[in-house]
Amino acid sequence: MKSTYIGLALAACLSIASAPLLAEVVPAPEHPANISAPATSPTEHQEAAALHKKHAEHHKGMAEHHKSVAAEYGKAGHPELKKHHEAMAKHHEALAKEHEKAAENHEKMAKPK
Numbered sequence: 001m002k003s004t005y006i007g008l009a010l011a012a013c014l015s016i017a018s019a020p021l022l023a024e025v026v027p028a029p030e031h032p033a034n035i036s037a038p039a040t041s042p043t044e045h046q047e048a049a050a051l052h053k054k055h056a057e058h059h060k061g062m063a064e065h066h067k068s069v070a071a072e073y074g075k076a077g078h079p080e081l082k083k084h085h086e087a088m089a090k091h092h093e094a095l096a097k098e099h100e101k102a103a104e105n106h107e108k109m110a111k112p113k
Contacts, residue, residue, distance in 0.1 A: 029061035
């Protein structure tokens with residue numbers, strides 16, 4: 001009987017201790033390869049467009065990550081950190097839009113005239 005109570009107490013302690021680990025934080029995505037040289041041929045423009053699309057998706061994922069971190073800081077009562085991560089999310093959303101525009105421009109340049 002005594003060991004049952006000890007087991008229940010241990011289970012309760014472990015669940016309380018692991019609660020922060022179960023937070024609803026979206027993991028940050030892996031960063032794609034960097035754009036290392038300007039595109040000069042139609043094929044290189046197609047490759048650059050694809051890479052810019054990957055960068056756009058990365059930044060969208062980072063925006064979602066920062067939004068989830070902000071929400072967790074909000075729940076924890078840290079308004080300054082919440083505000084910071086909300087700003088970072090907006091920053092990544094803007095970067096995603098810029099990469100989408102760059103991809104569109106490279107796609108146009110990949111088409112023969």
